[in-house]
Amino acid sequence: MAEFNWTCPFCHTRQTVSESKAHYSVHDINVGETSYAGGIAGAILAIGCSNSECKKVELSFSIGSIRSKNSYGQVAAINEIIRSKIAPESSAKPQPEYIPENITQDYYESARILELSPKASATLARRCIQGMIRDFCGISKPTLNQEINELKKQFDSGNAPRGVSEESFEAIEAIRKIGNIGAHMEKDINVIVDVEPDEAELLLSLVENLFDDWYIARQKRQERLARVTACVEQKDAIRKTHSER
Ligand SMILES: [Zn+2]
Incomplete structure (x- = not known):
């Protein structure tokens, strides 16, 4: 070969x-x-x-x-x-442990059945997006559509959680415009709606984008901040021991 x-x-x-x-x-x-x-x-x-x-x-x-x-x-x-x-069993990307397990489990399962059942995969992906809006953004409403609208309202008034960016919305909006998925966000989260395989794949890639933009970016910011704080504290301690002499 x-x-x-x-x-x-x-x-x-x-x-x-x-x-x-x-x-x-x-x-x-x-x-x-x-x-x-x-x-x-x-x-x-x-x-x-x-x-x-x-x-x-x-x-x-x-x-x-x-x-x-x-x-x-x-x-x-x-x-x-x-x-x-x-x-690997599916094309799912391994996600870090600090993302709540119920969300990553739905993601892995959604990726695993993507080819076998796009509509079941899309239902799980939609549940993932809702799980993230509830956990990361602290917004809980009867339908995913209402939750996205609320998040958009918070974002426009400058009150959305850090990490929720213009790009997050562009991606959500782009996917919401796809016929079946848009209609499907209005419905109860557990209702299975027919979707095309490529639509299910798009939904799954939106989930991955949100993992990156929200959870992973937040973790990186926190780690950077912790490093800076530790460095400042260390310098502070050195300064104190010098000045005490
Ligand atoms: Zn490798």
């Missing part, structure tokens, strides 16, 4: 994958006569992350009809029919 570029789905580090970090193998599957002309075979594709702090392995398995065999009569290539991701 020639070298190729790849982004690790676990740590999101971009890297060039060398031959030694990639594995592809095809295996005969012998189950007698099947509906696939020429028989079926399975293939394993694995890529190991080179980031020394991650070293995780992306793994997928596929089943396909036999395309070609080598000179020993073994399967060499397949025409893929089904591919299943084994690890």
Whole structure:
């Protein structure tokens, strides 16, 4: 396998994958006569992350009809029919522990079922957004739409929590304009509404944006502040010991 570029789905580090970090193998599957002309075979594709702090392995398995065999009569290539991701199970990005667990659990589950059921995924993503508006912004109303309107009101009058930016609203508004999702924010949070797969994907990316803009940015600000405070205190202590002499 020639070298190729790849982004690790676990740590999101971009890297060039060398031959030694990639594995592809095809295996005969012998189950007698099947509906696939020429028989079926399975293939394993694995890529190991080179980031020394991650070293995780992306793994997928596929089943396909036999395309070609080598000179020993073994399967060499397949025409893929089904591919299943084994690890990671979904495209969800790992989220830090300081985000409330009920919110991240809904996010992970939403990502996991995205392909299987976009409408169930969108329902969970919508619950995530509501969970964040309730937890991070402290706003609780009967519908998500009313909560977004209240947040917008607070933002316009300069009373929204720090971190809630113009960009947060632009993203929320852009998604609210998509037909089904917009209508769907008016309804009870647990009502399942039909959505297109790409709409569910958009909702999930909005959830990720809000994680970054709200929780992660706040944590970084707090850590920076703590570092500055510690530094000032340390200098203060040094000054005091000097002046006491
Ligand atoms: Zn990695």
